[in-house]
Amino acid sequence: MSAFDLMIKDLRQILRDRKSLMFILIMPIAFTLLFGFAFGGYGSPGDTRLQIVVAGDSAAPAHAALTDLLESSTVVRTVTPASLDDEALRASVRDGKVTAVVLIPTGFLRSCYDGADPVLPCIVDVASSNGTTARSELANVCIRLMNAVQAARATAVAVRDLAPSSGPDKLSAFTFEQFVTAFESAIAAWKNQPVPVAVTMSSKLTEEQRNAGGFAHTSPSMMLQFSIAGLMSAAGIIVEERKSRTLARLMTTRLSRPGILLGHYLAMFTQVFAQLVMLVLFAALVLHVQYLHAPFATLLVTLCSTAFVAAIGLLIGIVSRSEEQGIAFSLILMFVLAGLGGAWVPLQFTGTAFQKLARATPGAWIINAYENVVQRGLGVSSVLLSCTLLLVCAIALAVLAALRFRRQSA
Amino acid sequence: MKALDIALKDLRHSFTSLFGLMFMFAIPLLMVGLFTVAFGGTSTSKPQAFSIPVTKVVLANLDAGDQTHDLDPTDTDPSTTAGDILAHLFTSDELTSLVAVTTVASADEARTAVDKRMAEVAVIIPPAFTKACVEGAAGGAVEVYQDPTLTLGPGIVRAIISQSVDEFTSVRVMQATLTKGLTTAGIAPSPEKVAQAVQRFINETIKTQNTSGSLEVEAPPMKQQKSASILATILAVSMAGMMVFYVFYTGTAGAESILLEQEQGTLQRLFTTRTAPTTVMQGKMLAILLTTIIQMIVLMLASALAFGIRWGGILPIAIALVSTGLCASAFGIFLMSFLKTTRQAGVVFGGVVTATGMLALVSVFTMSVPSAARLGQQIALFVPQGWSLLAFRQVMDGAPVGRLLTSAAVLLAWTAVMFLIGRTRMARRFA
Known part of the structure; x- marks a missing residue:
């Protein structure tokens, strides 16, 4: 019996358990589709801007002005509420039906004309990320609105100063109607400003290729997560062999201890590699994620990731005393490596110190290497560092597994 | 039992x-x-303990200026350009918790820094930036060259640029509104009078401006007891x-x-x-x-x-x-x-x-x-x-x-x- 025979035996055992296919293939595909859809997959997921309500007298010029200024927002969009009742509007924010409600007080523009600085009440939950995002955008738009008010005021003052005197009250030279006209003129000017920023990307791929409908990040992330989850069955085989004393019997054969480990490792390697290749092909051919843009780089990352994940599987199988432990270790490692790697919350949203720590973990290397190919459009040289680090980790884990196995079988 | x-x-x-x-x-x-x-x-x-990562920015200010008047009366240099003001904003103490800025001389150097992952975002201020800010001329958009995997950092950078550009825009909007208002009122304004009105507007705007504009934030009902x-x-x-x-x-x-x-x-x-x-x-x-x-x-x-x-x-x-x-x-x-x-x-x-x-x-x-x-x-x-x-x-x-x-x-x-x-x-x- 050789290590190769042992590998074949393990693979047959894995394939016989058809239920394991569920989390080797079906779950990663399902979660890639799910997360991809959540992050705006399938090309055009509709209008994802946060819904806000501009309440108050809809015939008032300030209402129309704010609605006009919000039209060009890429963050929020105005919607018509089911009820304009104050309590119902507040409840709609509480219930998450809309993100924010801005109330235009009655006589807002008249107060501005009279020289007051009225505030715009805004009901928003700033303890939520939606609320904070909407608040920030509304604040910017309100600054423009108030700038329009100030421009109208400045016009009023200039007219008052420059117009021929028309009695004791010079302000009458600029009526409220004229003030509103000036305000509306300022709002129209704000709407016609050229875009101040032009965004370009450090990528050799086009925008459509790069985004792949929102799957470019979720695909590598789910591949990492479920390749570790998929180890449950493979690691369980070693545990079962030990429990049923098959391992002890194996050691009475001519197969050496390193040979036994190699056989199990090769089986895990084959399983994970086949899993990753199928997931890469699915993402490339069905979801149009650009893995095949640099096939050698993709293959290299897949091979090194496989070597690392299979080494984890070997160690889990060796150290676990029961199948439950094997499952638990797989799940813990899945959560920790995927979480630290940025599979769920991309690392860009975490603090600087955490990012530094996370970028030193294998999960982050795998996701980063795949992203170099599918988002940055880079080739083999861009993944060499990540691949080297993954191989070093794989060797270290395999050595640990071998040492532990030697002590167990001594 | x-x-x-x-x-x-x-x-x-x-x-x-x-x-x-x-x-x-x-x-x-x-x-x-x-x-x-x-x-x-x-x-x-x-609340502010939420840690927003510092974005590494490389900035190339290529603004040629060519403005007709002093854009920043608070300094002694009348040749200060809109690009200088934006660059100064990026390197100001207020923004050190959001951006870490390195300045380079050319657009290529800035882009290379992002390509080599030494920076996350490159801000390239074009030669016509001041012209665009002051006169609303086309071709003055600031280029934000970014790592394609990022959204948060580049978003912050874009917001900073937009706010800065908005300040210039507000002056232009004011000038246009004033000119139109005076014309409608049958008054032919002299350039000096317009300049005075603009200056007064700038002073007033600076005095009243705050980060939330005129918004008064209220929590929705049932969340008001929480200081979350x-x-x-x-x-x-x-x-x-x-x-x-x-x-x-x-x-x-x-x-x-x-x-x-x-x-x-x-x-x-x-x-x-x-x-x-x-x-x-x-x-x-x-x-x-x-x-x-x-x-x-x-x-x-x-x-x-x-x-x-x-x-x-x-x-x-x-x-x-x-x-x-x-x-x-x-x-x-x-x-x-x-x-x-x-x-x-x-x-x-x-x-x-x-x-x-x-x-x-x-x-x-x-x-x-x-x-x-x-x-x-x-x-x-x-x-x-x-x-x-x-x-x-x-x-x-x-x-x-x-x-x-x-x-x-x-x-x-x-x-x-x-x-x-x-x-x-x-x-x-x-x-």
């Missing part, structure tokens, strides 16, 4: 297993600890998510003892006594229920102490806790009724419990993207864990009891259906 004995025996088994204890308590707390470190503090920290920050929300929702995920795991692991006892033969021996299968099931259900409730209480207390999470009032907590405990127990019995051996249970743990748990957690994982989080909350309601998470979120948000009771009712409906199916299948098996 026999059911209680069975429950106590199972409880003792659950709480004397070091590995079980780790999975019930240590791992969920560890995961939330990870989130705490990731977002930079505990929820008892000040985004960080507090992230940690609280993460903790609730992790707790729900691992409670359902405990429910399934607890129910696995039925299979284990069947394999070891102790269940068959129990049936040779006068203990009815229904009593055994009741005992098992009670044990799982108590285990999950103890697990949740410990996790809530520990997270309140360690991370400062405020869980809400006692009565709403009790409603969410009991309905979740019942549902997790029924979930375990339901799943185990489909299995024959503990070996098959591995697939259930890895597949069904993890998959359904992760469906419920989609809204937690996608918190950073508002539209995705909204969709995630809807998807989560397809699994019982999602309703449980919703109940705990309602408790923490101080939602009306009626809404919480609706979530609890749905959880109890899940419980009834799963328990009935599980019990029927188990009864058939042990008949």
Whole structure:
């Protein structure tokens, strides 16, 4: 019996358990589709801007002005509420039906004309990320609105100063109607400003290729997560062999201890590699994620990731005393490596110190290497560092597994 | 009484297993600890303790200026360009917590720094920037060259540029409005008078400007008592998510003892006594229920102490806790009724419990993207864990009891259906 025979035996055992296919293939595909859809997959997921309500007298010029200024927002969009009742509007924010409600007080523009600085009440939950995002955008738009008010005021003052005197009250030279006209003129000017920023990307791929409908990040992330989850069955085989004393019997054969480990490792390697290749092909051919843009780089990352994940599987199988432990270790490692790697919350949203720590973990290397190919459009040289680090980790884990196995079988 | 004995025996088994204890308590707390470190503090920290990473920016100011008047009267140099003002803003002390700026001489150098991953964003101020700011001329857009995998940092950079450009725009808008207003009033303004009006406008704008404009933020009803920050929300929702995920795991692991006892033969021996299968099931259900409730209480207390999470009032907590405990127990019995051996249970743990748990957690994982989080909350309601998470979120948000009771009712409906199916299948098996 050789290590190769042992590998074949393990693979047959894995394939016989058809239920394991569920989390080797079906779950990663399902979660890639799910997360991809959540992050705006399938090309055009509709209008994802946060819904806000501009309440108050809809015939008032300030209402129309704010609605006009919000039209060009890429963050929020105005919607018509089911009820304009104050309590119902507040409840709609509480219930998450809309993100924010801005109330235009009655006589807002008249107060501005009279020289007051009225505030715009805004009901928003700033303890939520939606609320904070909407608040920030509304604040910017309100600054423009108030700038329009100030421009109208400045016009009023200039007219008052420059117009021929028309009695004791010079302000009458600029009526409220004229003030509103000036305000509306300022709002129209704000709407016609050229875009101040032009965004370009450090990528050799086009925008459509790069985004792949929102799957470019979720695909590598789910591949990492479920390749570790998929180890449950493979690691369980070693545990079962030990429990049923098959391992002890194996050691009475001519197969050496390193040979036994190699056989199990090769089986895990084959399983994970086949899993990753199928997931890469699915993402490339069905979801149009650009893995095949640099096939050698993709293959290299897949091979090194496989070597690392299979080494984890070997160690889990060796150290676990029961199948439950094997499952638990797989799940813990899945959560920790995927979480630290940025599979769920991309690392860009975490603090600087955490990012530094996370970028030193294998999960982050795998996701980063795949992203170099599918988002940055880079080739083999861009993944060499990540691949080297993954191989070093794989060797270290395999050595640990071998040492532990030697002590167990001594 | 026999059911209680069975429950106590199972409880003792659950709480004397070091590995079980780790999975019930240590791992969920560890995961939330990870989130705490990731977002930079505990929820008892000040709201601004939410740690926004510093974005590495490389800036190339190519602005040729060519303005007709001094753009920044506060300095002695009349040749200060709009590009200089923007560059100064980027390097100002106010923004050091958001951006770390390096200045380079050319656009190529700036782009190369991003290509080599030495910077995340390059800001290239074009030669016509001042012209664009002062006269509204085309071709003056600032180029933001960024790493394609990032959105947050480049978004902050774009917001800084937009705000700066808005200040120039407001002056242009004012000039246009003034000229139009005077013309309409039949007044032909002299350039000096317009300049004076503009200066007055600038002075007034600077005096009255603040970061929120004229917005007066009010919290929605039922959230007004909370002094919550985004960080507090992230940690609280993460903790609730992790707790729900691992409670359902405990429910399934607890129910696995039925299979284990069947394999070891102790269940068959129990049936040779006068203990009815229904009593055994009741005992098992009670044990799982108590285990999950103890697990949740410990996790809530520990997270309140360690991370400062405020869980809400006692009565709403009790409603969410009991309905979740019942549902997790029924979930375990339901799943185990489909299995024959503990070996098959591995697939259930890895597949069904993890998959359904992760469906419920989609809204937690996608918190950073508002539209995705909204969709995630809807998807989560397809699994019982999602309703449980919703109940705990309602408790923490101080939602009306009626809404919480609706979530609890749905959880109890899940419980009834799963328990009935599980019990029927188990009864058939042990008949």
